[in-house]
Amino acid sequence: MTPAARISATIEVLGDIETRRRPASDALKDWGLSHRFAGSKDRAAIASLVYDALRRKASAAFIMGEGTPRAVVIGMLKLQRGLNGDAISALFSGERFAPEPLFIEERERLATASLAGAPAHVAADFPEWIEPSLQRLLGDDLIAEMQALTARAPLDLRVNTLKVASREEAHDALPHLGAIETPHSPLGLRIQPSEDGRGPAVQSEPEFLKGWIEIQDEGSQLVALLSGVKPGEQVVDLCAGGGGKSLALAAMMENHGQIYATDADARRLAPIHDRLARAGVRNVQVRTPRAKADAVTDLDGKIDCVLVDAPCTGVGTWRRNPDAKWRLRPGSLEVRVKEQESVLNRAAELVKPGGRIVYITCSILPEENDEAVARILAASDKLAVQPARDVLAAAGLPQLEAFVRFTAHGLQLTPLKTGTDAFYIAVLKRSP
Numbered sequence: 001m002t003p004a005a006r007i008s009a010t011i012e013v014l015g016d017i018e019t020r021r022r023p024a025s026d027a028l029k030d031w032g033l034s035h036r037f038a039g040s041k042d043r044a045a046i047a048s049l050v051y052d053a054l055r056r057k058a059s060a061a062f063i064m065g066e067g068t069p070r071a072v073v074i075g076m077l078k079l080q081r082g083l084n085g086d087a088i089s090a091l092f093s094g095e096r097f098a099p100e101p102l103f104i105e106e107r108e109r110l111a112t113a114s115l116a117g118a119p120a121h122v123a124a125d126f127p128e129w130i131e132p133s134l135q136r137l138l139g140d141d142l143i144a145e146m147q148a149l150t151a152r153a154p155l156d157l158r159v160n161t162l163k164v165a166s167r168e169e170a171h172d173a174l175p176h177l178g179a180i181e182t183p184h185s186p187l188g189l190r191i192q193p194s195e196d197g198r199g200p201a202v203q204s205e206p207e208f209l210k211g212w213i214e215i216q217d218e219g220s221q222l223v224a225l226l227s228g229v230k231p232g233e234q235v236v237d238l239c240a241g242g243g244g245k246s247l248a249l250a251a252m253m254e255n256h257g258q259i260y261a262t263d264a265d266a267r268r269l270a271p272i273h274d275r276l277a278r279a280g281v282r283n284v285q286v287r288t289p290r291a292k293a294d295a296v297t298d299l300d301g302k303i304d305c306v307l308v309d310a311p312c313t314g315v316g317t318w319r320r321n322p323d324a325k326w327r328l329r330p331g332s333l334e335v336r337v338k339e340q341e342s343v344l345n346r347a348a349e350l351v352k353p354g355g356r357i358v359y360i361t362c363s364i365l366p367e368e369n370d371e372a373v374a375r376i377l378a379a380s381d382k383l384a385v386q387p388a389r390d391v392l393a394a395a396g397l398p399q400l401e402a403f404v405r406f407t408a409h410g411l412q413l414t415p416l417k418t419g420t421d422a423f424y425i426a427v428l429k430r431s432p
Contacts, residue, residue, distance in 0.1 A: 001038060001039075001042040001097070002097060002098070003091060004090075004091045004093060004095065004097060004098035004099070005097035005098065006042060006045050006046050006049060007049070007091050007092070007099055008097055008098060008099050009031065009035070009038070009042075009046045010046055010049040010050050010053065011069045011070050011073050012031065012069075013027050013028055013031050013046065013050050014050060014053055014054075014069035014072065014073065016031070017050075017054075018069060021327075023323055023324075023327075024050055024051065024054060024323040028043070028046070028047050031046070041198070044198045045198075048198075049073070049076075051322050051323070052076050052081065052152075053069075053073050053076040054322040054323045054326065055076075055125060055150040055151075056072075056075065056076045056080045056150060057072055057125060057326060058121065058122045058125045058126075059079055059115055059118065059122055059124075060072045060073075060074070060075025060076045060079055060080075061075060062075075062113075062115065062118050062122045063078065063079070063109060063113035063114065064106065064109050064113070065109060071106075074088060074092070074102070074106060074110070077091070079115075080150075085102075085107060085110040085111055088102065088110060089101070089102050089107070120142055120143050120146075123143050123147070124142065124143045124145075124149075124150070125146070125147075125150050125325075126149075126318075126325055127325060127326065127328055129330060130328070130333075130365065133365045133366055133367060134146065134364065134365070136366050137364055137365075137366055137405070137407070137412070138364070141416070144416055145364075145414055145415075145416045145417075148415035148416035149316075149318045149319055149414075149415055149422070150318075150319070150322070151319055151415065152193045152319060153193070153217070153319035153320050153415075153421065154190045154191060154192050154419075155190070155192075155193065155199045155200075155202070155215065156182060156188055156190050156191075156215070156216060156217045156218045156221070156420075157170075157179065157188065157189040157190075157191070157213045157214065157216070158185070158187050158188060158213065158214045158215075158216040158221050159187045159189065159212065159213055160211055160212055160214060160247070160251055160279050160280070161187070161251045161254075162211070162250070162251050162254070162255060162279060162280045162281065163210065163211045167187060167188070167189065170207065170213055171189055173207050173212070174189075174205065174207060174213075177189075177191055177200050177202070178191060178192075182218045182221075183218075183419065184218060184222060184397070184399075184400060184403065184418060184419075184420070185218045185221040185222055185225065187221055187225075188221050189213070190218070202215060203215075209278070210278075211278040211279045214244065214248075214275075214279065216244050217420055217421045219316075219362075219418065219420030219422070219423040220244060220245065220248075220421070220423065221248060222397070222400070222418075222420065222423070223358075223360050223413075223423050223425045224245050224248035224249060225248075225252070225395050225396075226358070226391055226392070226395045226397065226425055226427070227249065227305060227307055227427075228305070228356075228391070228394050228427075229249050229253055229257075229304075229305050230252075230253065231253045231254045231256035232256050232257040233253065233257045233304040234257060234258050234260075234299075234302060234305075235249060235253070235258065235260070235303065235304060235305045235306075235307065236259075236260045236262070236296055236299060236303050236305075236347075236350050237249065237259060237260070237262070237307045237309070238262060238296075238306055238307060238308050238309075238343060238346065238347055238350070239264070239309045239310060239311060239343060240261035240263050240268075240269060240272065240286075241263055241309070242269075242270075242271040242272055242275070243261060243269070243271065243272030243275050243276065245307060245309055245360075246259055246261045246276075246284050247275060247276065247279050247281060247284075249307065250276075250279070250281040250282075250283055250284055251281075255280075255281065255282045255283045256283060257283055258284075258285060259285070260284075260296055260303075261285070261286050261287065262286070262287040262288070262289065262295045262296055263289075264289065264343075266288050266289055266290075269286060269288055272284075294346075296350065299350055300349050300350055301350070301352050302350075302352050303350045303352055303355055304352065304355045304356070305356055305357075305358060306347040306350045306355070306357045307358050307360070308343055308344060308347050308358065308359045308360065309360045309361075310339070310340045310343055310344075310359065310361050310368070310372070311336055311340065311343070312336050312361040312362060312363040312365075312368045313328055313332060313333055313336055313363050313365060313368065314362055314363065315328070315362075315363045315365055316361070316362040316363050316364055316413075316414075316421050316423060316424075317362050317421050317422075319415060319421065320421070333365065333367060336368060337371075340361075340368060341372065341375055341376070344357070344359065344372065344373075344375075344376040345376065345379070347359075348376060348379075348380055348382075348383065351430045353382075353430055353431065353432045354429075354431075355430050356427055356428060356429045356430065357427070357428040358425065358426075359372070359373060359410070359424075359426045359427075359428065360423060360425050361423070361424045362422065362423055363422070364414065364422045364424070366407075368424075369407065369409075369410065369412070369424040369426070370409045370410065370426075373409040373410065373426045373428065374408075374409065376428070377428070382430050382431050383428045383429070383431075384428065384429055384431065385409045385410070385427070385428055385429075386427040386428065388404075388406055388407075388410055388427075389401060389406075391411070391425075392411075400418075403418045404417065404418065405417060407424070407426075410424055410426030410427070411425060411426075412424050413425075
């Protein structure tokens, strides 16, 4: 396909997303099935254009004066891809498979329009209704922080110390990937995204198949390290999902002690079994709930560390899932807040005297973070927050103090400050 034909396809996919109000991944899959002539490079390039358009949906519509799929694509090419009017005109030529030529007004807007004077939610591309929440956390950094969430995310890898002695050994085995060491996690390797959004097929690499590396954002690696788990401890990963953090904890524990991995949604646990086997993990016991029955009732009051990677709105992952931001509704936040309260209350039953709860979200909304912690503190006189600086020091990561945002009860990682997805973490200790 020509570059212009890819632009036409992008406009078509965005129209489908808007009309049918569904995830971009579904619309892209259906487009690929109905256009089988498109090769893998074409599909990847179109997906990259679609996601870039969704990243800049509000700001692109602002400079173009309308929010149609065509207008958003034109605006995105200027704002996100850095193309000038002539380059965009060449793509909108009206020739075979190309979009129709730019209108006079479109040309004028490309030449003169800017984001000067645009409101924060437009300049930084996020739903207007969450601005008060974001303002409470981010203050004067609001626009810069949220603009960082419109960028493409790198591909981060975690080196599995159960299989390989050091990050350097894994790095040296993968020179063709062009990976660099992550700046904060001592276990991370980073691969920057290519121009068309395509990344290397890491999952087909021999080192991946042997369990040397796992795909995991550096932020997720850091919050696992900040849990402070040690060999010999009894740990519950209460919202384990596909098992990414369980694998990281198992390596930290050197396969000694026990991790009980469970999740309220049994379907989310399906991938964990193959991942555990590939990684050489032997101290994780998967507890699958049956007929909504709690799978860890027998562990109440016995656990050293309860990891709560809580269900949340996922605002902190918008670099990877830009379409999710436009589907977020107040009702969704209300549902997540109730789920967070429920899972924290359950964690409080599991943790033993002297043990701790490690509360994690991939969100920057205070309702899901500090306010969730405040609610469980108000409900239990046996829990107290461990100071975030003490958490950093105990994990051997005091250098992170210069990069994280400290909050009332925990700390916040963000793309702007740490170059990671936006993770929140707070550690609560139960009195002996």
